[in-house]
Amino acid sequence: MGYRLDEIDRRIIYHLMRNARDTSAPQIADEVSVSPGTIRNRIQQMEDHGIITGFHAAIDFERTDGRLTNLYTCTADVSDREALAKRIFDISGVVNVRELMSGQGNLQVKAVGTDTNDLARISRELTDHGLQIVEESLIQNEISHPYHPFGPDEGQGRLELTDFMSLSGDAEVVEFVVDEGASIAGRTLEEAGKEGLIETELLVISIERGDTMLTPKGETRVQPDDVITVFSRGGVSKDLLTGFTADPVEE
Numbered sequence: 374m375g376y377r378l379d380e381i382d383r384r385i386i387y388h389l390m391r392n393a394r395d396t397s398a399p400q401i402a403d404e405v406s407v408s409p410g411t412i413r414n415r416i417q418q419m420e421d422h423g424i425i426t427g428f429h430a431a432i433d434f435e436r437t438d439g440r441l442t443n444l445y446t447c448t449a450d451v452s453d454r455e456a457l458a459k460r461i462f463d464i465s466g467v468v469n470v471r472e473l474m475s476g477q478g479n480l481q482v483k484a485v486g487t488d489t490n491d492l493a494r495i496s497r498e499l500t501d502h503g504l505q506i507v508e509e510s511l512i513q514n515e516i517s518h519p520y521h522p523f524g525p526d527e528g529q530g531r532l533e534l535t536d537f538m539s540l541s542g543d544a545e546v547v548e549f550v551v552d553e554g555a556s557i558a559g560r561t562l563e564e565a566g567k568e569g570l571i572e573t574e575l576l577v578i579s580i581e582r583g584d585t586m587l588t589p590k591g592e593t594r595v596q597p598d599d600v601i602t603v604f605s606r607g608g609v610s611k612d613l614l615t616g617f618t619a620d621p622v623e624e
Contacts, residue, residue: 375422376418376419376422376424378424379548380405381405381407381411381412381415381600382415382419382424383522383523384401384404384405384523384524384525385401385405385412385415385416385419386419386424386425386519386520386523387519387520387523387524387525388400388401388404388519389416389425389428389519390517390518390519390520390523391518391519393428394428394430397409398410398412398413398416399412404525405550406550406598407550407598407600408582408583408598409583410582410583410584410585411581411582411583411584411598411600413583413584414581414583414584414585431515431517434485438487440485440486440487441485441486441487441488441489441491441492441511442483442484442485442511442512443483443484443485443486443492443495443509443510443511443512444481444482444483444509444510444511444512445481445482445483445484445495445496445499445504445506445508445509446478446480446481446506446507446508446509446510447478447479447480447481447482447499447504447505447506447507448476448477448478448479448480448504448505448507449479449480449503449504449505450503451479453503454472454479454480455472457480457502457503457504458470458472458480460502461482461498461499461502461504464484464495464498464499464502465495466484466485466486466491466492466495467482467483467484467495468483468484468485469482469483470482470483471483477507478507478508480504482499482504483512492509496509543606543607543608544604544605544606544607544608545604545605545608545609546578546602546603546604546609547602547603547609547614548600548601548602548603549600549601549614549617549618550598550599550600550601551595551596551597551598551599551600551601551617551618552597552617552618553597553598555595555597555616555617555618556570556615556616556617557570557571557595557616557617558595558596558597559594559595559596560594560595561591561592561593561594561595562577562589562590562591562592562593562595563591563592565595565616566591569616570616570617571616572613572616574605574606574607574613575603575604575605575609575613576603576604576605577589577601577602577603578602578603578604579601579602580593580595580599580600580601580602581599581600581601581602582596582598582599582600601617
């Protein structure tokens with residue numbers, strides 16, 4: 374089963390894309406109102422599912438002894454494209470290969486050479502591997518930016534509902550973070566049920582606390598910053614979640 378991103382995961386990706394080197398788990402945790410352990414746990418889960426594939430340095434090769442960075446747009450037989458994309462990393466100077474869903478120009482190869490003669494050598498080796506070079510372009514500069522839809526909204530305050538899923542009929546699953554001043558904070562699930570803080574329509578199905586995923590039981594004590602997932606056959610309205618939040622729930 375594939376991994377389903379929620380709002381916490383999307384915000385983590387945004388911050389890592391913006392500056393993975395200088396961004397710590399506590400910094401992200403403070404912005405999304407969960408514990409640093411939860412952030413580290415989510416990063417590990419996304420790595421395990423192949424969503425986060427690595428953390429790479431952005432290098433300006435022109436500043437390293439005046440090296441040249443070239444983009445080769447090439448065409449490969451569709452049946453050989455994937456295999457070629459892996460093999461051409463054996464060519465000295467190739468640093469990135471991108472497969473495109475197109476006919477002509479279905480492989481883009483970024484390579485770094487010491488000078489124009491070195492780039493010509495790379496061109497010959499690409500051709501020797503069976504690629505047809507359609508176009509070559511020297512890269513003057515590259516600018517990247519994190520994916521905007523995964524970032525914080527303008528003027529957004531504390532994160533409330535982190536994930537929402539509609540099931541068959543009126544059933545819904547909602548994930549959210551327990552506020553610091555929530556009525557349920559510090560109480561066990563059994564105590565919260567007796568005090569009416571958990572509506573009878575709600576079923577708590579998981580509690581994520583730092584690096585740990587807890588199985589909810591009557592004696593499980595809810596803490597601020599817990600990431601809780603609840604289920605209701607009749608849908609989850611904001612009124613059903615008042616015990617978990619200090620402020621009105623945002624829809």
